[in-house]
Structures are given as C-alpha cells and as structure tokens.
Amino acid sequence: MGSNAISIGFFFAFMALTLLITYWAARRTRTTEHFFAAGGEVTPWQNGWALAGDFLSAGALLGIAGIVTSNGFDGMIYSIGWLVGWPIILFLIVEPLRNVGRFTFADVVAYRLRQRPVRVAAAVGTLAVILFYLIAQMVATGSLIKLLFGLSYAWSVVLVGSVMLVYVLFGGMLATTWVQVVKAALLMAGGVLLAFLVLTHFDMNPLKLFAAASQKYGAKVLQPGSRVVSGQWDAVSLGLGLMFGTAAMPHVLMRAYTVRDAKAARLSILYATGLIGFFHLMVFIIGFGAMVLVGPEAVTKAGGGGNMAAPLLALAVGGNAFFGFICAVAFATMLAVVAGLTLSGVATLCHDVWTNVVRNGTASEAEQLKVARIATVLISVLAVVLGVAFEGQNVAFMAGLAFSVACAANFPSLVLAITWRRFTTSAAVASILVGTLSSLLLIVLSPTIQVDVLGKTLAQVENAWWFVSLRNPAIICMPLSFWVAIVVSLLTTETNADATFAALQERILFGRAQPVPVPRD
Amino acid sequence: MDARSDTATRARGEARALARQRLWIALGLSGAMIVIYFTFMALFAFDKPLLGQLLAPGLSLCILLGPLVIVSSFLLCLVYVLWANRVFDPALRDLDR
Secondary structure, three states: OHHHHHHHHHHHHHHHHHHHHHHHHHOOOOOHHHHHHHHHOEOHHHHHHHHHHHHOOHHHHHHHHHHHHHHHHHHHHHHHHOOOHHHHHHHHHHHHHHHHOOOOOHHHHOOOOOHHHHHHHHHHHHHHHHHHHHHHHHHHHHHHHHHHHOOOHHHHHHHHHHHHHHHHHHHHHHHHHHHHHHHHHHHHHHHHHHHHHHHHOOOOOHHHHHHHHHHHHOHHHHOOOOOOOOOHHHHHHHHHHHHHHHOOOHHHHHHHHOEOOHHHHHHHHHHHHHHHHHHHHHHHHHHHHHHHHOOHHHHHHOOOOOOOHHHHHHHHHHHHHHHHHHHHHHHHHHHHHHHHHHHHHHHHHHHHHHHHHHOOOOOOHHHHHHHHHHHHHHHHHHHHHHHHHOOOOOOHHHHHHHHHHHHHHHHHHHHHHHHOOOOOHHHHHHHHHHHHHHHHHHHHOOHHHHHHHOOOOHHHHOOOOOOOOOOOOHHHHHHHHHHHHHHHHHHOOOHHHHHOHHHHHHHHHHHHHOOOOOOOO | OHHHHHHHHHHHHHHHHHHHHHHHHHHHHHHHHHHHHHHHHHHHHHOHHHHOOEEEOOEEHHHHHHHHHHHHHHHHHHHHHHHHHHHHHHHHHHHHO
16 A cells, blocks of 8 residues: 555654654763753753643544544543643642652652652552553554554554663653654644645635534534443543543653753643643544544444544545655654653652662662663563553553542642641552552443453443442542541641641742752651 | 841741742632533533534534633633743742842
C-alpha cells in the first residue's frame, strides 16, 4: 500500500529527528538535576507544549474522534473531563509543588513528615498510576501500530519500548521534553489541518457540519446519550476522577520542575491548558467530520474499535500523503507519552525509593544517575513484557483506573500536605494506601472486570453481595481517602510536623532560596 | 535590635496575609471551575432532555455548553495568571527585599 510507505517515511523522519535530539541532550545530561528536570532550563512556552505532548495520548486524537464518530456528542465528555483538571493544577498545586519539591510530588508530601514511610506510600501510589497507564498505552500502541503499519503486535511493542528506552536512558528529561514538544507540534498541526479540511466542505461553519450529521444520523448525535457513560452517578464519578486525577498525574506534576521558577511553572500550565483545550475542540470537529464524510459504518469496518476514524478522514479529505502523516503522528504521540510516563516512574524509583528511603538521602550524584539508568531499563522491560502479555486483552479500564488511583491516592495527600497543619505521617500513608487499594478493589468488583474482562453476564453478578455497579470508583474512593486522612490526622499528633508548618508556608511563597530544614528520620 | 525584630515580625505578618490572599483566590477560582464543570456533568447525568434541546439547526444546548466549559477553564486560568503576575509577584518581591 502506497500510503504505508509514506507513513513509514514520515515515521523515520520523526525518529531521525528525535534521536538526533537525544544525542544532543545526552551530552548535556550529567547530573540528576539534568536527568529529572532538564536542569530547570526549559522555557514556559516550551514546557507548555511539552505538557500538552505528555498529556495528549493517542486516545485524545484517535480514541475521542472515534467515540464522536460513532456516538456524536458523548465523546466530548472525555475531552472536557481531561481539561478541567488543569485549572485545579494551576490554582492549588503547581506553585507549592515547584517551590517545595525537587523531582517528585512526594517531595512536597514528605516535606514536614517522616521521609521513609511517606515516600514508600507515595511510591506505591505513583507506580500504580504509572504502571496502569503504561500498560493501557502499550496495549493500545501495539494494536494501533499493527493496524496502521502492518507490523506484528509483539514487534510493535518491542519497537516502541526500545525507542522510548533510548530517549529516557541517554537523554533524560531534556530529550523527553524536546520529543514531547516536537510531537505536540506535529499533533497540533495535523489536528488543525484535518479540522480545516473538514470545514472547507461546510463553508467553514461547524454548525453546518453538525446539521449535516443530524440530517444523516438523526438529532440524537447532537444530544447526550448513555452509550458511552451509562449510569447517572457513574457520569459524576467519571467527572470527579478525570478532574482530580489529571491534577495528580505524576508525569504531569513532574514538569513543574523543568522550568526556572514558580512563575514559569504557572505560565506553562496556562499555555498547556490553552493548547489542550484548543486541540480538543478540533477533535470534536474531526469526529463529526468523520461521521459525515467517512461514515461510522466504514470506521467500524476498518477495525481497531473506532480508532481509525481520524486516519480514514485524513485519507478522505487529504489523500494518501495526509493519511500517512496522521498515522505517523499517532505513532509519535504514543512514543512520546510512554517516554514521559517512564521517566516519572524512574524519578519515583530512583529519587524517592533509592535515594531517600534505601540510602536515607545520602547517595552521591554518580550513584543516583546509575540507579536512574538501571530503573529506566527495568521499567522499559517491564512495560514491554506486560504490553506483550496483555495482547488482545480489554485494558481500556486501565487508563480509567490510573486516573482513579491518582485522584484517590495522590490528590488528597498532596492538597492536605500543603494546606493543613494537623496532617500527619500516619494519615498520609493511610490515605495513599486506602486510595490505591479501594480503587483497585472497586474496579475488580465492578462490571468493568466482572463483565467486560471475565466475560460473565450482568445477570450472573448483579445480585452478588460484593457487586459494585459503578464503573468509575472515584466518587467513593476520593472522599474515603480524604476522610481517612482527616480522621487519622486527628487521632495522631506529630510535633515535628506541626512545628515545620510555618517553614513550609514560607517555602511555598519564596521557594528554595530559604534555608532548608535539616532532613529528619 | 528592637526595630529590626519589629520589621521582621511585620514582614512575616505581611507574608502570611499575602499567602492567605492567594489561597482565597485559588480556592475561589477552583470553586468556580468545580461549579461550572459539575453543573454541566449533573445536567449530563440527570437531565439529558434539557441538554439535548435544539437551539438552531446543528446546535443543541450541550454542543453550545460543552465548548463553553473548555473555554471557561482557559479563561479562569488566564484570570489567575494575570492576577498572579500583576499583583502577587510584585507584592512578593517587595516582601523578599
């Protein structure tokens, strides 16, 4: 197929460029500060693009466009949910995070508390989020590459795993940042062009496009339905998980450290919000464009669970070359997202677990870098092995699970650590563990696992005493985690944490220039 | 000696007031975002017919409100950043001196 050759051509151009960037970045990556935070030298504008690159997975373009194509408006519920967490990051989290922490969000939670227990718990929460999200991305990547390029599933996963390993291992945060920037620019350009070409068929008026869709497939495509999100409380719970989960995603939070100061971090979140919001508006047009110009039947027939909507639309409005370009962009997108995820997992393993728990904060630079590189290889191998092992499994729930754990485990402890004097070590540990385990448990007992994965019928399980009808556990787990944190805090006292609250507040305002309290524990 | 510790106390008080002011603005804007988003999600969950009303050919209420939620998230961010850059940062710099 000619288009295949074109997309492979585009893909190799992207690989060549990003590997060149990695080579350049590798020579500048000499310290952990460089490896995990690009030396704090990224500009807000670059970081905004990199955040958009980190956050916009292939699901944002291919997945949402596919949902819109087959269901109409309902796809937008995801677009909106993935955006509304960003203002929360900006208002409540990014400046304290930047001023107090160094590489991970556990830096902030552990600041006043006992380092070891808090960091171990935070590592559990973070690694759970990263691993679920990574598996979801890997499996989606494998099957999409199989579909787009005709490469076998296992080889696709191995290929993506090795390239991401090269980016992170040699180039650290600097290379990963630039890979994200390049990818986000390509994704944005592809999205704008695709939406523009769609609109030329409708006098540049989106309303004409929507009208054409409702003429062809009925007014229901413009109305909220219940096929994408079923229950009423499930919809609210999904919203909760998307909003506060986004605000506690480790790979997003980590980018607060790549810029010079809190002001730059603040600006980068603003830019990222604008870019991601704009992109989601275009995806909405692309989805409806595919509905009218390609047709949901053709998209379903192409396979991949609706993921082919955007590429097929590109073929219809821009020909073979554009189809190849969009496929290559999708590939670049997957590669960049897994690289960002891997790096934040590495930061947790190396900085939180090794340096601050195992070595009690005394590891040398050289040792930390070595551990970081070993952790990179470990996570990459794990991602590839799990990616191959889960071939053909329904893992769509894993992305949702990642958001749910982030919102129930990481968000409450982060917010309380910043704002509440009474918050204690036991409370942080309890809240993170309860948030993680309750999310896991509720998903296992929900129709997501029982019906979709284990293949039981709803009638078989719905009367069991343990059955949970909610597919999205956030509405239970997040309040539960807050409740545990507050109750345990009130039951325990920690004089040290109490005494350092004023120092923390000062540090939140003025940043690291203030004298650092002596590490305890 | 006394005068110096006086200034230090005053500076600390001002820093605390500034921190409190930022917290209130941050909480207010977060509250606004939460209200906007969950009003929309509540309508989506509990009143689908209302959101499905057609306002014009090709335009239903949800297709109007959905993008507005996206635009309003960005505008709220913009409000915060403008305030922080114009009011908060200069006040903080004054304190830091």
